Amino acid sequence: MPKRQVIARPIGAAARILAAAGLLLAVVGLLLAVAGCSGQEQAARRAGREIEVQIFLGGYGLDFFQEVARGYERTHPGVKVTLSGDPRIIDKLRPRLLAENPPDLFWAFLPIWRLADDGVLHALDADLATRAYGQKITWGESFLPGPLATTVVAGKRYFVPTDLSVFLMWYNVGMFREHGWRPPARWDEFMALCERIKRAGIAPIAFQGRYPDYALPMLLNLFQRKVGGRPLFDLINLKPGAWLHPDLVASAATLQEMMEKGYFQPGCMGMTHTEAQMEFVNSRAAMVPCGTWLKAEMTNTTPRGFEMSSFNYPGVRGGKGDPSVAGISMGYWCVPAQAANLRGGVDFLKWVTSRENANQFARSKDTLFAIRGADRNLARELAPAVAVMRRARYTWAAMMSNWYPELSKRIVDGLASLMSGNISPEEFCQRIEQACDRIRRDSNTPKYQMPVPAEVEG
Amino acid sequence: MRREARRMAALFLLPACGLYALLFLYPVISSLVLSLYDWDGFSQQRRFVGLGNFRRLLGDDPMFWTALKHNLFLLSVPTVIILAAALFFAGALTSGVRGSKFFRITYFFPNVISMVAITLLWFFIYNPNFGLLNGLLGKLTGSKVSIVWLDPNHIMAALVAPIVWCSLGFYLVLFLAGMESIPQTYYDAARVDGANAWQQFRSITVPLMWDIITVAVVFLVIGGLRIFELIYVMALGYPNEQSQVISTYLYEQAFNNANMGYGLAIAVVLFVLVFATTAAAMRLMGREQTEF
Numbered sequence: 001m002p003k004r005q006v007i008a009r010p011i012g013a014a015a016r017i018l019a020a021a022g023l024l025l026a027v028v029g030l031l032l033a034v035a036g037c038s039g040q041e042q043a044a045r046r047a048g049r050e051i052e053v054q055i056f057l058g059g060y061g062l063d064f065f066q067e068v069a070r071g072y073e074r075t076h077p078g079v080k081v082t083l084s085g086d087p088r089i090i091d092k093l094r095p096r097l098l099a100e101n102p103p104d105l106f107w108a109f110l111p112i113w114r115l116a117d118d119g120v121l122h123a124l125d126a127d128l129a130t131r132a133y134g135q136k137i138t139w140g141e142s143f144l145p146g147p148l149a150t151t152v153v154a155g156k157r158y159f160v161p162t163d164l165s166v167f168l169m170w171y172n173v174g175m176f177r178e179h180g181w182r183p184p185a186r187w188d189e190f191m192a193l194c195e196r197i198k199r200a201g202i203a204p205i206a207f208q209g210r211y212p213d214y215a216l217p218m219l220l221n222l223f224q225r226k227v228g229g230r231p232l233f234d235l236i237n238l239k240p241g242a243w244l245h246p247d248l249v250a251s252a253a254t255l256q257e258m259m260e261k262g263y264f265q266p267g268c269m270g271m272t273h274t275e276a277q278m279e280f281v282n283s284r285a286a287m288v289p290c291g292t293w294l295k296a297e298m299t300n301t302t303p304r305g306f307e308m309s310s311f312n313y314p315g316v317r318g319g320k321g322d323p324s325v326a327g328i329s330m331g332y333w334c335v336p337a338q339a340a341n342l343r344g345g346v347d348f349l350k351w352v353t354s355r356e357n358a359n360q361f362a363r364s365k366d367t368l369f370a371i372r373g374a375d376r377n378l379a380r381e382l383a384p385a386v387a388v389m390r391r392a393r394y395t396w397a398a399m400m401s402n403w404y405p406e407l408s409k410r411i412v413d414g415l416a417s418l419m420s421g422n423i424s425p426e427e428f429c430q431r432i433e434q435a436c437d438r439i440r441r442d443s444n445t446p447k448y449q450m451p452v453p454a455e456v457e458g
Numbered sequence: 459m460r461r462e463a464r465r466m467a468a469l470f471l472l473p474a475c476g477l478y479a480l481l482f483l484y485p486v487i488s489s490l491v492l493s494l495y496d497w498d499g500f501s502q503q504r505r506f507v508g509l510g511n512f513r514r515l516l517g518d519d520p521m522f523w524t525a526l527k528h529n530l531f532l533l534s535v536p537t538v539i540i541l542a543a544a545l546f547f548a549g550a551l552t553s554g555v556r557g558s559k560f561f562r563i564t565y566f567f568p569n570v571i572s573m574v575a576i577t578l579l580w581f582f583i584y585n586p587n588f589g590l591l592n593g594l595l596g597k598l599t600g601s602k603v604s605i606v607w608l609d610p611n612h613i614m615a616a617l618v619a620p621i622v623w624c625s626l627g628f629y630l631v632l633f634l635a636g637m638e639s640i641p642q643t644y645y646d647a648a649r650v651d652g653a654n655a656w657q658q659f660r661s662i663t664v665p666l667m668w669d670i671i672t673v674a675v676v677f678l679v680i681g682g683l684r685i686f687e688l689i690y691v692m693a694l695g696y697p698n699e700q701s702q703v704i705s706t707y708l709y710e711q712a713f714n715n716a717n718m719g720y721g722l723a724i725a726v727v728l729f730v731l732v733f734a735t736t737a738a739a740m741r742l743m744g745r746e747q748t749e750f
Contacts (some may be wrong), residue, residue: 090713091582097500111498111716118503209609210694267586270606272694405715413699420610430527438518444496 035456045104045340050080051348052103052341054093057085059296060365065352072351081284081348102336104345108163112334113403116158122335123144123156127346140274141357143156146372146395147330150402158351161330161370163361165291166312166385166395167217168326172286173307175202181286183311187222188252190314194263198288206276208287209269212415213249213408215255218289218396219415221313222251228320229394229456230241230262236400236450238407238440243433252418259419269420274301281306291329295381296366310384322457325391330370394453403448410435473569483596491720499718511723522724525702526731531614532703533682533735536621540629540678541671543622545589548633549659562634568628580620608692610700617701620688625681629674633658636670637663672743679739683732702745 027332038353044050050359061083086092089108096102097120106354115121128140135142140157171183179200185191194204224232226247234242258264265285269274273290274297280288287295295308302308315323333352335345343454351357358374361367365381368389375386389395401408411432418428439445493511496612497504512601515522528728547565551558568576577600583590640663648658664671686705689697704724712721 094500098502100502110500114498114716115500118498120501120503209606211696267604267606268584269609379603406711406717409698409710409715412696416610416698416700422610442514444505444510 014229015253020240021144042101042340044080045344048341048344049078050082050341051344053083053105053345053348054089054103054429055085055107056089056109057087059293060361060367061085061225064153064361064364068352068357069348072348076347077281079344083231086292097336100338101340102338104339104341105333105349106334107331107333110334111405112159113153114331114446114449115334116153116156121158121335122161122337122339122342122346123158124335124346125157127159128160128348130350134356135351135354139350139391140354142371144370144372144389144395146328146392147397147454149453150330150397150399151332152451153448159334160349162333162353162358163365164330164370165293166326166329166388166390167221167291168310168312168385168388169205169218170288170290170294170308170310172280173309174305175283175286183305183309184314187225187314187316191258191263194258197264202283203265203279203285204263204287205265205268206271206279206288207264207268207418207419208216208271208273208276208288209264209416210272211412212269212419213401213412214273214289215415215419216401216411218313219248219251219255220396220398221325221327222254222316223248224325224396225313225316225319225323226251229325229396230452232396233450233452233456236396237396238404238436238447240437240440241433243429243436245429248251248423254259254427256418256421256425260421264419268273269416273297281308292368292382293366294386295379299366301381302382308381310381312384312388320457322393324388324391324393326388326395328389328395329382330397345370394455395455397450399448399450404439404445407432407435407439464632489725492719493722493726495719497719498716499712499721500716504719507719511720512727513573517721521699521702521707522704522727523706524699525704528614528701528703529685531681532621532685533679536598536618536625537675537678537682539618539622540625541674543626544629544633544674546662547626547630548637549663551630551634552637562631565630568624569627571624573687574691576620576624577688577713580623581608583691584616584658610698613701617688617692621685625678629678632670632674633667636667640666668743672740675743676739679735680732683728685737704731 015376045052053065053069054079055062062083065083065085070082073079089106090110093102093106093108093110095116102120108200112121129138131137132139132142140148143161143444144164147164148157151157151159151161154390157194176182178197181193182192183194197204220232220235221247227245231242231245235245235248265276265279276285277288277290277294277298278301279285281298283306292310294310312323312326315321333349335342349397353369353371355373358369359369359376362369362374362378366382368375368378368382368385375389378386401411414423414428414431417423417436418425423431440447464645492504494506494508495504496510536637547561551561557559558713582588586592586604586606589607591607592603592605595605606612644662644666645658649661653661684705685703686709689701689703690709693701693706697703697710702710705728708724708728710721710722711717711724715721
């Protein structure tokens with residue numbers, strides 16, 4: 001019996017070794033096959049026959065972009081557009097960017113300013129000077145100037161803006177009609193309106209307190225209304241002392257006062273964006289500050305018959321700032337410098353941002369788009385936003401939050417503390433100024449500048 | 459033959475050593491090296507900054523010290539509560555209360571649930587509008603309670619309860635095993651000498667279980683310094699200055715802020731902190747072993 005065991009062991013081991021070797025061969029074979037496939041794809045992309053596009057899969061879905069890709073293939077015979085999306089697109093892009101084997105075009109919430117600085121992205125200046133699809137103007141001229149101005153890194157443009165949002169105050173139309181309330185034209189009227197709403201037993205403003213950056217457009221618009229645009233652009237461009245401006249302290253104090261007076265819904269600092277917006281669409285709060293994505297975001301949870309509209313932040317009596325000015329944010333699409341089919345990536349990006357496609361996107365996804373003339377026939381709820389964008393003397397975007405994520409975090413933390421009453425408005429401004437100072441002193445952090453529009457007042 | 463056996467042993471150890479080197483040593487050494495660079499984690503562009511990341515972290519980053527303060531809170535307050543509660547319940551269960559088997563399973567139950575699920579559970583318990591806690595307080599007080607437990611003013615205190623709830627069972631089982639191994643005759647002799655329950659606990663149970671208590675403290679200290687999921691999920695992926703801990707700050711810097719080099723410097727400091735705190739805890743609690 002022991003002898004048989006001794007004989008049996010090597011046979012068992014040999015069998016196991018053979019099985020393991022077989023498995024290893026199978027895995028290697030599979031890897032080689034995959035590598036072969038990707039090699040073929042790479043060759044097709046190098047030859048310009050294929051364009052690989054990777055995008056963030058969020059609220060906009062993939063359907064529209066797939067339809068656009070099929071349209072491109074129809075008008076460009078012999079070219080195949082491979083488009084894929086993922087909610088965690090960054091995790092997919094990171095290894096490919098590191099391996100210098102990126103897709104030909106991507107849309108993801110990456111630190112693209114830093115990537116541009118590191119030479120990872122293709123500069124689009126020459127392409128922006130070429131003719132736009134379906135128009136007699138250049139591709140660059142087809143963009144709204146405000147959003148396009150946000151794409152400059154060291155004098156060059158490495159990405160283009162696509163979907164666009166305007167930060168507005170949304171209100172419950174039915175509730176306003178029932179109580180005879182009207183959108184305010186001045187900030188003091190806005191405060192009086194909040195008081196009237198509160199006295200009616202309704203929370204004046206729902207607020208996404210778990211993400212206090214929703215209050216930043218309110219704060220910075222109020223500041224601009226008080227002092228004009230130049231000091232606002234100084235804040236964005238981290239000019240020394242800009243965050244200590246007395247009118248910014250006063251604006252922060254107004255925000256805190258609104259919280260203390262109960263104009264923001266009690267308990268709002270623990271609410272997520274969806275919870276706060278649910279309070280609004282369920283008529284437990286009369287207003288909510290949000291970007292133009294609100295309508296699309298709440299479509300599935302908005303009760304039938306609920307009517308929403310919006311107004312731009314009102315002006316300040318005696319203020320130097322133009323009240324038509326609007327705060328915006330946008331998404332950006334980029335072409336990597338190492339793309340196998342760089343020309344294809346650029347051309348498909350031009351196609352996506354053609355006026356026709358941009359307008360189709362805005363209509364189907366209930367949003368705005370950073371292309372001139374892409375705002376036709378949008379949903380009724382977006383009409384005020386379209387009017388704001390058309391009337392705006394200029395637009396501004398909180399670019400410092402995009403350029404310096406650490407500063408963005410300090411601003412968000414500061415807003416949370418300010419609105420919770422844990423710090424004074426002066427302390428809030430000092431903290432942000434200190435964070436700006438750290439960035440100014442840090443030689444490792446690349447510095448960026450937002451060009452000040454010629455129309456800026458102050 | 460001995461040489462043959464040694465060679466065979468080396469051969470069999472090789473895969474394990476290889477895997478250890480590949481999956482542990484290589485990442486640790488790489489992290490150490492990369493912490494000396496300014497690197498975004500997305501491109502091949504890296505700039506050697508020497509100890510610059512460490513200088514900035516320890517000398518010019520108030521958020522790191524805020525996060526460390528939160529870690530110290532989360533490794534001290536829950537540790538004291540867990541140790542006291544686990545010792546108390548273990549003592550109660552070994553004294554032969556009715557249904558002790560049921561209680562053992564009940565206390566241990568949270569240990570089989572994933573941390574993310576536990577966090578989500580508590581997230582709903584703390585919900586200001588429909589949460590269990592406010593509902594319970596409302597019933598007790600007879601009026602609507604809308605305390606925002608996860609707002610910047612309450613979040614640190616609110617984190618203690620889920621930590622205690624999910625850790626208690628493990629330490630309870632650990633202490634139960636220790637207490638059950640102490641011979642009953644020691645207690646009988648003490649009782650004959652007139653010692654009360656507290657004296658028996660202080661003079662017999664604690665000294666004989668000291669090694670187990672030391673292990674528990676070390677585990678809790680390591681857990682308190684490495685805590686991540688609970689904070690990350692509770693803060694919906696965006697811990698702020700009221701809830702930031704070192705590991706979430708590491709994640710934020712490395713992955714959200716594209717400061718991979720700086721994030722790795724935080725990882726290195728965290729590694730040193732865990733190592734030093736563990737060593738300090740073991741040294742402080744080290745005493746001559748009581749044999750029985």
